[in-house]
Amino acid sequence: MLDTRLCLKSLSRWLSAAQAYWVELPDHPGLGFYGTGYNTWAVQTNQKFIAAAATMAVMDDRNTERNLSQALSALRYCLATHKTGPLPLTDGSRWGHTWISVLGLERMMYVFKLLDDHMTDQDKTDAKRVLTSEADWIAHDLERGGTKGVHASKWAKDGNNDPESHMWNGSFLWRIAQMYPDHENVTDWVKQSELLLFNAITTEADSDHELYVGPQFFENYALDHHGYMNVGYMVITLSNAAMLYFDLKHNDWPMPKHLTHNLEKLWRVTKKMVFADGRLARIGGDTRVRYAYCQEYLLHTMMMAADLFGDTHAMYLCASQLQTLLKEQNTNDDGSYYGSRLGYLIKTSPYYYTRIESDRACAVAAAMHYNQLVKWPGRGSMDFESDVAGLWVEAEHGDVIHRSPTRFASVSWHACGLGQAICQPPDDGNLAEWSSNLCSVVKFMGDQTSIQDLHPPHRDLEHYQIDGFDGGFATLGRIREGVNVPVKEGWQSTQLATLQQAFIALPDGQTLIGMHHCKTGEIRAYPTVIKGMHLNLPNDLYNGHQRTLNTPEDQLTLATETREDHAVQLNCKWVNIDHRVGVVGVYGADQLCIDRSVKRRGGPYQSLHVDELCYGYQNGAKNGVTPYSMILDIGFVIGSNINTQDTQELAKKTTHKSDGDLRTMQVMGADGRMYVACANFGVGTRTINCGSLWPSSIDAINLANGEKVKSDDRSFTIPGATAAVYLLDM
Structure with missing residues (x-):
């Protein structure tokens, strides 16, 4: 009772x-x-x-x-x-x-x-x-x-x-x-x-x-x-x-x-x-x-x-x-x-x-x-996490969850603001803040909207693909950025960029891979804000008003209160948060940083202090970029229920390869198995030659459809605007 x-x-x-x-x-x-x-x-x-x-x-x-x-x-x-x-x-x-x-x-x-x-x-x-x-x-x-x-x-x-x-x-x-x-x-x-x-x-x-x-x-x-x-x-x-x-x-x-x-x-x-x-x-x-x-x-x-x-x-x-x-x-x-x-x-x-x-x-x-009216049942034979574990997919709406006792992983494309992901231990809701979490934020000159907006007027969701499998999922979404942005006085954009984001939850109960790719369109553009990865880190009364971050060289305590809006450069590419979540930047940026705010964030009512951990960061307009410029091209790994030492090891065992609009990452899972995650950010079907990411003596299995690829090939095809993951059968 x-x-x-x-x-x-x-x-x-x-x-x-x-x-x-x-x-x-x-x-x-x-x-x-x-x-x-x-x-x-x-x-x-x-x-x-x-x-x-x-x-x-x-x-x-x-x-x-x-x-x-x-x-x-x-x-x-x-x-x-x-x-x-x-x-x-x-x-x-x-x-x-x-x-x-x-x-x-x-x-x-x-x-x-x-x-x-x-x-x-x-x-x-x-x-x-x-x-x-x-x-x-x-x-x-x-x-x-x-x-x-x-x-x-x-x-x-x-x-x-x-x-x-x-x-x-x-x-x-x-x-x-x-x-x-x-x-x-x-x-x-x-x-x-x-x-x-x-x-x-x-x-x-x-x-x-x-x-x-x-x-x-x-x-x-x-x-x-x-x-x-x-x-x-x-x-x-x-x-x-x-x-x-x-x-x-x-x-x-x-x-x-x-x-x-x-x-x-x-x-x-x-x-x-x-x-x-x-x-x-x-x-x-x-x-x-x-x-x-x-x-x-x-x-x-x-x-x-x-x-x-x-x-x-x-x-x-x-x-x-x-x-x-x-x-x-x-x-x-x-x-x-x-x-x-x-x-x-x-x-x-x-x-x-x-x-x-x-x-x-x-x-x-x-x-x-x-x-007084409830007949409370006795203790059952199955614990809570076992009862709620497994895969849930709503492909038409663009939502997916995989839950295990050590990881809650999800992506929703029709989220508030368009695009939101989660990767964290399922026993600590105080680690979660929703607004565009794990989804990169890109804004252009004239855009005065907030990531807290329910239906951002300058973003359109064009496409999403979800494949679920035993233990995880692979998904990719494409969003038009800078749509109909007015600039005082008298100018208005049509579409300034395309942001594509891929997420792969490995079947190891720990790891989420992210690959984000943003390219401008056919005119010169002026990005004012870029927050790559954008991991929200609540820092308020529910976590005792402080977070502890461990990096390769230091331990940093972030108190809730800060005197000014500013960015903290971490001068490293991996960090562990409170011995619960590990973050590894793999390619595309020099370092991780934390965007801090004096005011509370946490939705339109400013109800929660939130620090934003970014990988690829720009705050303030520069001199613009030429047409078809790549303004964000990053890969990262999130580890749930992971300590500092394991975060460091994860960073050592992750590699990547780029080829045009193809991105490939090789990651050692917490289960000791090797995975190759791929994202085709292009339009047509492409062949990915994995080369050094794929030892010549090992076959591979596409986790979504069960297709096997022989070791003497070491390549596979992937449709446009799609994410996939292969298990190297060692």
Whole structure:
């Protein structure tokens, strides 16, 4: 079970901190709210506060009177300011009747039963007014993005990728039908609920079902929500199923038959994307605050997985996530969850800051409530890493993972910002920062965008290829850079360069090979930023505010704080990070360097201090380059779960060869076997003559297709824009 004492202590501290954002309305005694009292997200902020305060009022004896009073005051404000109510919100509007307006209600719905003895008859009448009005709107007038009705599409660009809202709207209708079974529209609610719940988690394999309206997910459950590989919204979809699931248990209500449609399949895929410390492995990145929002609602998802699917690792993962959030809370003297790390938001946007705070409070409160409903399974026969190990590929969307007990390796081409890779030990999520990780950054004169941008306007993904095999994968992606860049005053580019990046995860449970190749186009170009390789290194409270780097000549301690933006030249081509990750520059640059920033990076909300380890680095425009210039041509190796000595040995046992647009690297794997990795950055099929990289007495095997190459040949063909890897059969 979860340690409820820790949850109670955490929420008690948080509710004390939340008093700074509690507002009572003097003209309306008995009404109050947490946050700004505005519409949209602020409505949910207040509703999540209700969940936290009500849960503590019932389950804890600290400040019971205050918590109960504020829970009821906030609830009454919520009910009074609905479209059917008598009062406006503090921004002059009224909330409700949108595709998202019941999300906050769903997250707090369990408190209606907790508060039942404390609500007046008028409170209950008002609640019925609001809840049935929302149910009627969903059943009869549902609209999202200008489209009415229930729809689905797997690509966000086509519109109607709505898995999470289908789940929460369908769940809401079902529960309201149980709460008010004699209502005149209950039949409509149930019918629409069934349609929404079935179509919350669909793939094209469901197309024969009579309720099917389209796929929300790809064949292997990748999700393109918001236009990128969105692990977070896979969790949001699951978590809303969990909220209904536990409320059904709590109230002894029947379960809708489509609530569990594809639910366990989605959980099994999502589980592969959870680090062993409970942090989500956001293989496609994240557009919001690190360690927040979607991460919070993983708690509910894992609790459902334990009870519904008998997942034997869920309790351990829940406990790990709880320890992570407590670690941050303990750094804040006021008891808030994010007061130090997101302190600037307090000054610039109380609207957003209170939203983030209330998500975590709501998640902890609901977890405490659900805890008593969970039948936690005993210890299973398989450990966590063995359970999630192996290959996962979503070729159509451009995503791949290979996971083993010693390495989490992934690449996502439709990531936030286009292109993101990971190679690290799977037990330490604090090593991970998503933004263009392990993908080179190239910018040109006039480009004012950030790598944090969801859809960079000056980049286009042209092509990607993925081949998975037992123990690893090979993939190559091609991105157009410098597209439609305006330069003041009056000039605009078309396309300035092509960036191609190849990644090969060897079947040794340790090694990821990278080869990056960027050539300018037919006009003179002015690169302003080049950050080759671009390995993000989080350096914030979760790692104790420092990183230790070992190089051939020195040991360097990087403290979080730095007085100025600057680059640290390492004067070497290999480095080991905290005795966990090794980085070896193989060809194309003289040395590794670290780009440091005074401000936090970590997404558009600047939520995490991050140092950027680069191989091939330029900061500032020079005199330009001639057409068809190679501005980045690098090869590197990342070793996961590797110490300093092994990093040094890896550097010694790696060689390379270049021939036109062909790049070849020979790497000794951690398994003692020799591999030849290849990338064809050209257009047509080419023959690679390996020469000295391939001893004359040894045959080779193409790991992707099993093709054997005899030693007397020592060459092989590779199509254009493709990466491949061969095992030398020694």
